[in-house]
Amino acid sequence: MKNKTLKNLFIVLVFIFLYLPIIALIAFSFNDSKLNIIFEGFTFKWYKILFTNTTLLDALKNTLIVAVTSTVISTIIGTLAAIGLYKYDFKGKNFINSLLYIPVVIPEIVLGISLLSIYTLMRLDLGLITLIISHIAFSIPYVIICVRTVISSMNWQIEEAAHDLGAGDFLTFRKIILPEIVPGIVSGATLAFTLSLDDVIISYFTTGPGSNTLPLQIYSMIKTGITPDVNALTTLIILVVMIILFTSTIVQMRKIKKGYQV
Amino acid sequence: MNRNLKFICLAPVVIYALILIFFPLIYILFISFQTSDNYGGIIYVFTIYNYIRIFDPVYLKVFFNSAIIGLFVTLACLLIAYPFSIFVSEKKPHIQKLLITLVLIPFLTNSLIRTYGWIVLLRKEGIFNTILESLSIIDNPLSFMYNNLGIFIGLTYTLLPFMILPIYNSVSKIDKKVIEAARDLGAKPLNIFFKVIVPSTYSGIFNGCIMTFIPAIGMFFIADLLGGGKTMLIGNLIKNQFLVSRNWPFGSALSIFLIIVTFLLVRLYKKLGGKLDDLGGF
Amino acid sequence: MVKLEGVTKSFEEKEIIKGIDLDIYEGEFLTFLGPSGCGKTTLLRTISGLEAVTSGKVFIDDVDVTNHAPQKRDVNTIFQNFALFNHMSVQKNIEFGLRMKKISEVDINKRTKDIIKMIQMQDFKDAMPPQLSGGQQQRVALARGLVNKPKVLLLDEPLSSLDLKLRKKMEIELKQIQKKTGITFIYVTHDQDEALSMSDRIAIINKGVIEQIGNPREIYDKPKTLFVADFIGESNKFKANVISFKNNNAIIKIHDLNLTLTIPDDKYKMDEALVAILRPEQINIAKKNDNINTFNVVYKERIFNGNYTKIIGKLNKTDIAFIIYNDKEFAKNTEIKLKYKPQDFVIVRSK
Numbered sequence: 055m056k057n058k059t060l061k062n063l064f065i066v067l068v069f070i071f072l073y074l075p076i077i078a079l080i081a082f083s084f085n086d087s088k089l090n091i092i093f094e095g096f097t098f099k100w101y102k103i104l105f106t107n108t109t110l111l112d113a114l115k116n117t118l119i120v121a122v123t124s125t126v127i128s129t130i131i132g133t134l135a136a137i138g139l140y141k142y143d144f145k146g147k148n149f150i151n152s153l154l155y156i157p158v159v160i161p162e163i164v165l166g167i168s169l170l171s172i173y174t175l176m177r178l179d180l181g182l183i184t185l186i187i188s189h190i191a192f193s194i195p196y197v198i199i200c201v202r203t204v205i206s207s208m209n210w211q212i213e214e215a216a217h218d219l220g221a222g223d224f225l226t227f228r229k230i231i232l233p234e235i236v237p238g239i240v241s242g243a244t245l246a247f248t249l250s251l252d253d254v255i256i257s258y259f260t261t262g263p264g265s266n267t268l269p270l271q272i273y274s275m276i277k278t279g280i281t282p283d284v285n286a287l288t289t290l291i292i293l294v295v296m297i298i299l300f301t302s303t304i305v306q307m308r309k310i311k312k313g314y315q316v
Numbered sequence: 317m318n319r320n321l322k323f324i325c326l327a328p329v330v331i332y333a334l335i336l337i338f339f340p341l342i343y344i345l346f347i348s349f350q351t352s353d354n355y356g357g358i359i360y361v362f363t364i365y366n367y368i369r370i371f372d373p374v375y376l377k378v379f380f381n382s383a384i385i386g387l388f389v390t391l392a393c394l395l396i397a398y399p400f401s402i403f404v405s406e407k408k409p410h411i412q413k414l415l416i417t418l419v420l421i422p423f424l425t426n427s428l429i430r431t432y433g434w435i436v437l438l439r440k441e442g443i444f445n446t447i448l449e450s451l452s453i454i455d456n457p458l459s460f461m462y463n464n465l466g467i468f469i470g471l472t473y474t475l476l477p478f479m480i481l482p483i484y485n486s487v488s489k490i491d492k493k494v495i496e497a498a499r500d501l502g503a504k505p506l507n508i509f510f511k512v513i514v515p516s517t518y519s520g521i522f523n524g525c526i527m528t529f530i531p532a533i534g535m536f537f538i539a540d541l542l543g544g545g546k547t548m549l550i551g552n553l554i555k556n557q558f559l560v561s562r563n564w565p566f567g568s569a570l571s572i573f574l575i576i577v578t579f580l581l582v583r584l585y586k587k588l589g590g591k592l593d594d595l596g597g598f
Numbered sequence: 599m600v601k602l603e604g605v606t607k608s609f610e611e612k613e614i615i616k617g618i619d620l621d622i623y624e625g626e627f628l629t630f631l632g633p634s635g636c637g638k639t640t641l642l643r644t645i646s647g648l649e650a651v652t653s654g655k656v657f658i659d660d661v662d663v664t665n666h667a668p669q670k671r672d673v674n675t676i677f678q679n680f681a682l683f684n685h686m687s688v689q690k691n692i693e694f695g696l697r698m699k700k701i702s703e704v705d706i707n708k709r710t711k712d713i714i715k716m717i718q719m720q721d722f723k724d725a726m727p728p729q730l731s732g733g734q735q736q737r738v739a740l741a742r743g744l745v746n747k748p749k750v751l752l753l754d755e756p757l758s759s760l761d762l763k764l765r766k767k768m769e770i771e772l773k774q775i776q777k778k779t780g781i782t783f784i785y786v787t788h789d790q791d792e793a794l795s796m797s798d799r800i801a802i803i804n805k806g807v808i809e810q811i812g813n814p815r816e817i818y819d820k821p822k823t824l825f826v827a828d829f830i831g832e833s834n835k836f837k838a839n840v841i842s843f844k845n846n847n848a849i850i851k852i853h854d855l856n857l858t859l860t861i862p863d864d865k866y867k868m869d870e871a872l873v874a875i876l877r878p879e880q881i882n883i884a885k886k887n888d889n890i891n892t893f894n895v896v897y898k899e900r901i902f903n904g905n906y907t908k909i910i911g912k913l914n915k916t917d918i919a920f921i922i923y924n925d926k927e928f929a930k931n932t933e934i935k936l937k938y939k940p941q942d943f944v945i946v947r948s949k
Contacts, residue, residue: 163534248424
């Protein structure tokens, strides 16, 4: 019994460690003091100021544009690739397969500078476009891994069954294969989206003037002086993430609980 | 018909892999053998000077610092993540799911934002010092950051989920019957832990260590913000070569060096029976 | 209904099907029986079109379909692990084939409803496949094929993932459905019990060729090769040699029994090695005064099998199995006198 209490205490301590900085940020988004040091009184004023801070809002907009675009594109390419690499053989397949692991294992900074190098070589202006391309570059392998997990555990006879029942190639793909691998695609897309929102290092090298993303904007603000409206924005973002995640977790928990009782 | 489908599936990924992975890496390999003109340009004269320069004591010190900090961070993450994963895996399945999601939530908000959260907590006028001072435990504020301690806390915090996920995955896959069998055969708890549980999670442990150590030595912004620029990690060095000193050939040589270290670690991981698909822990 | 002409199939230089000619009649239940890796599933897949033939021709209803894609052939397959579409309800699974044929909505509804009723799944028509039991999934898979009223239904070891009891029940159901619908069934299995109990005809396949084809009784009673005799049922095997020829007959000697038999000559060579086969139930315990067609074995062990008991005895160095229907006990190493009828022997070549 005592053993169990200690174990639970450890779990709680880890969670305190994980949530401490976030709670600090949230708490100080309601702090009246501009200096962000001591709690001087409850206020919503930073939320009002936030909506007039165009630099910050622009950065948020850029972040979302990059995240959504790169997620859509990398999910499409990644899903097709996972299917193609599973089903078809071609010359150099092993080579392509090993290339795909590189973005997962090498340090982000190396991917960042190597992309910066070729953008310079190709004389591409750094900006939203290069940012999106870079995010696609590091997301695709993760999407492939997620989709491949589902594909390799799938019963591929359903494809033959569909042909056997009279469905052609494209119809089989759209009506049978695609719906079966939706869970993999969803987890791949979620991962791509999260990685894009989270990225600092690769964005740092591949963005240009006027296309700051939120993390980069905050990075420069921390160096020059930060205001609590950043806390306010962060609080809102965390709120959105929490709502989305909790709904999906509760749905999944119910499923697991059901299975557990049976 | 089938050929069309094959083409649609494979053409994009092949183009992507060649243009956005293969070509950039070959290109920096190429640059790393060229000469810098010291004004940000590249003179196309072959040299191996950039690789010799890596062994300059100034840079060796950076490698040494990075390795030490990286190892400490990896060890700290491991010591937190392993018991945590074991304790979580003893819960009911739906509670496990909830707890693991709770681990992921902070990770879904940007790492830079969370680093900023640590600044709020750790700096001289920060929450920790304010609390300690108001409780009269200390008279003068402690230096939690702008030193190696700050870097250590920031990296450990940021990379902890990367250690928890692979370890939790391998721990939760242990067949409970194996543990029961070991107990049945007379093994004591400590023996069960070191002889049965730990060996069957080696690949998870190594996976977590790679996913912690490699990013740790590259995360320049944490060293920048929480270390106050006093300690340089390899990441800071590469960043400076590209954006400050504008010596791309040397920066490229450093990157190639980092890639080689990474691949050696990954090969070791594969030798220990790890699967590449599990790297990243998702 | 289905005709195969010199069908061969190779995978990477390795010939899996070695030139098969076969006529399958309308409305029959034909089984391809053979050990795993014999090519029986591949042969089935050349009929469904899921595998292209390397050479030879496939006809369905006198139409050459050799180059037709599976979706263009009027056959349907029931897969080993059912291959149900897990994201579609039972009803949607069953409708799928009809929808591909672009039949009127009214027809689709009627045919689907009828078949769901036939497999007694009315209460489960909106369930998703993963919620169903193995037997229910099996029925849905069957209905999904049958609803299209194919000319031929191909079944690829459809019962192998079910447990024994359910398998026995489904065997009966399958046979009844086949009779009721009158559709030609081509069934693949490695299980001889399934084959013997359901089939009108059985084709024994070994290493890519048909060793023998015939009704279950013929296959069991008159195996043409040692392989068939070994594969179907249990056999007692006695070594024999051709010792002389007379008219159109060959005279052979079974050494262990010191018996000579006259059999029709099948282009045997002098001294050729043959095997004489007796089924365990064709050997009985001899009475005291029986003197001809008897031999002695040394009792080794008994295997109780419910309604009969199998006794194993030793004749020189070979094990001889025979069946008794009572509880008679034998002491170890007792000599047992057994008798047989010479006309029961089936003679096959030893290779």
